Amino acid sequence: MPVIQVDHWEGFSEEQKKEWIVALTDTTNRLFKIPKDKITVILREVPLSDWGNGGVVATDPDFLAKSRAAGGEA
Amino acid sequence: MPVIQVDHWEGFSEEQKKEWIVALTDTTNRLFKIPKDKITVILREVPLSDWGNGGVVATDPDFLAKSRAAGGEA
Amino acid sequence: MPVIQVDHWEGFSEEQKKEWIVALTDTTNRLFKIPKDKITVILREVPLSDWGNGGVVATDPDFLAKSRAAGGEA
Amino acid sequence: MPVIQVDHWEGFSEEQKKEWIVALTDTTNRLFKIPKDKITVILREVPLSDWGNGGVVATDPDFLAKSRAAGGEA
Amino acid sequence: MPVIQVDHWEGFSEEQKKEWIVALTDTTNRLFKIPKDKITVILREVPLSDWGNGGVVATDPDFLAKSRAAGGEA
Amino acid sequence: MPVIQVDHWEGFSEEQKKEWIVALTDTTNRLFKIPKDKITVILREVPLSDWGNGGVVATDPDFLAKSRAAGGEA
Incomplete structure (x- = not known):
């Protein structure tokens, strides 16, 4: 009976x-x-x-590194 | 006070x-x-x-029949 | 750990x-x-x-006034 | 095929x-x-x-009046 | 980067x-x-x-049969 | 007009x-x-x-460290 909803980045093919x-x-x-x-x-x-993690927007070329580094911010 | 959110297939007019x-x-x-x-x-x-039911994607021309038949699969 | 999801009207710049x-x-x-x-x-x-409040669709030029007035309807 | 999700206040009977x-x-x-x-x-x-509108929490006895009045705040 | 949200019936163990x-x-x-x-x-x-499919509430002992049969209703 | 929905861990006071x-x-x-x-x-x-990140459930006492380390897994 579950409804599985997945919010995800653009870029996946059909x-x-x-x-x-x-x-x-x-x-x-x-x-x-x-x-x-x-x-x-x-x-x-x-x-x-329209996607942010760690206060970093996913359009940022360094999104992965910056969003992970944000874990250290108080 | 309810917020009613409806996820639905494309194709409805304004x-x-x-x-x-x-x-x-x-x-x-x-x-x-x-x-x-x-x-x-x-x-x-x-x-x-982007919509699936019974493991069948809604682009399948036999979506209704196949998704219903999927109920029989173990 | 929160996931903050915001459904909002079109029209915001990047x-x-x-x-x-x-x-x-x-x-x-x-x-x-x-x-x-x-x-x-x-x-x-x-x-x-695709957005309604008070039974008024957001495309209505008088959306704000009409949706607020809808509060008075039984 | 729609999935209709309704977030609503507690208090409704089965x-x-x-x-x-x-x-x-x-x-x-x-x-x-x-x-x-x-x-x-x-x-x-x-x-x-856990519900707020107009910056007013729904536990506020004057929720309706205050949340509506919040429309006037700049 | 996906957020996978699953709405599902009660009854699953940790x-x-x-x-x-x-x-x-x-x-x-x-x-x-x-x-x-x-x-x-x-x-x-x-x-x-709080769950319905085919207009049948999941508390109905015949939920599966009735909700599937609802496919035939005009 | 936004509706801001926040899914978050238990533990916050009113x-x-x-x-x-x-x-x-x-x-x-x-x-x-x-x-x-x-x-x-x-x-x-x-x-x-009911919350997982990096394949680690939030009940895990080492959730923060393990979920962050999961970034390195292929």
């Missing part, structure tokens, strides 16, 4: 999205024997400009 | 969206006398390629 | 979105000393046609 | 929740002939202490 | 939830080589009384 | 939640002059057992 939907569904079905027709997956693309 | 927003608001107001200015409706379009 | 992401992150970090690398902000643009 | 689920489903089915087995409704209770 | 969190994270990491520290999973329990 | 709601509202109002009565904040508590 083929990759299909893989993701099938994999998340199969993983959930395999773990708990939930009937597949009751498992819904919604993928929501988010532009890099 | 007129249909307006009907949907008004109907969900009126239904909620009628049932519980919640002041309408405190009822917010957010519709979120999801491309068919 | 610069404004960056300001918003940084401000929401800093506010949360300042208040509770949550490490910044564990604070995620997701902004989700919603077209005016 | 009977009222059932009414809400059925009414939101029927409204959506009636408007767009979407098969009912593809309409999911999720109600999420939110304690009054 | 051990099962851990399995689910790890499996959804590993599946996403394996598919797209996304660094695991940038994958967040949030599970949200929903009481059966 | 006083802290009020501070958070007011601060997120004021920050948004200050930045963009959005009328406060049109800014809604919803806080959603998530038990530590």
Whole structure:
């Protein structure tokens, strides 16, 4: 019965999205024997400009390093 | 005070969206006398390629039949 | 560890979105000393046609006045 | 295929929740002939202490008046 | 960078939830080589009384059969 | 008009939640002059057992170190 919603960065192809939907569904079905027709997956693309972690916007070329370093800030 | 969020397939016209927003608001107001200015409706379009049910992606021409049949899969 | 998701009207520039992401992150970090690398902000643009309050769609030129007036409706 | 998620204040009985689920489903089915087995409704209770509008927390006895008045604040 | 949010029925043990969190994270990491520290999973329990599919509330002992049959309703 | 939804760990007092709601509202109002009565904040508590980052569940006493280290895993 779960609804799995995934907010994620833009840039995935339709083929990759299909893989993701099938994999998340199969993983959930395999773990708990939930009937597949009751498992819904919604993928929501988010532009890099609209995503922030550690106060760093994902458009920043050094996003990974800077967002991780932000862990040290008081 | 409810916030009603609807994730739905692409393809609805602006007129249909307006009907949907008004109907969900009126239904909620009628049932519980919640002041309408405190009822917010957010519709979120999801491309068919980003929606899965039963492990079937909504771009599949046989989406309805296949996603329903997926209920039988162990 | 919070994930802050903001559904908002279209119309913000990338610069404004960056300001918003940084401000929401800093506010949360300042208040509770949550490490910044564990604070995620997701902004989700919603077209005016897909947003309703008080049963009034945001495309309505009198949205503010009408949605506020809707508070008086039984 | 819509997933309708409703964040709402605590205080609804199971009977009222059932009414809400059925009414939101029927409204959506009636408007767009979407098969009912593809309409999911999720109600999420939110304690009054966790809900704010106009910078006023819903536990405030004057929540309605104060939150509406907040519209006037610059 | 995805945030995976799962709304699901009550009834999972802490051990099962851990399995689910790890499996959804590993599946996403394996598919797209996304660094695991940038994958967040949030599970949200929903009481059966607050979940509806096909206009049938999940507290109904015949929920599966009735919600599937609802697909036939005009 | 934004709806700000915050999924966060359990453990915040009502006083802290009020501070958070007011601060997120004021920050948004200050930045963009959005009328406060049109800014809604919803806080959603998530038990530590239901939160994962880097494939590590938040109940893990070494959650911070392990989840950050998970960034190095292929």
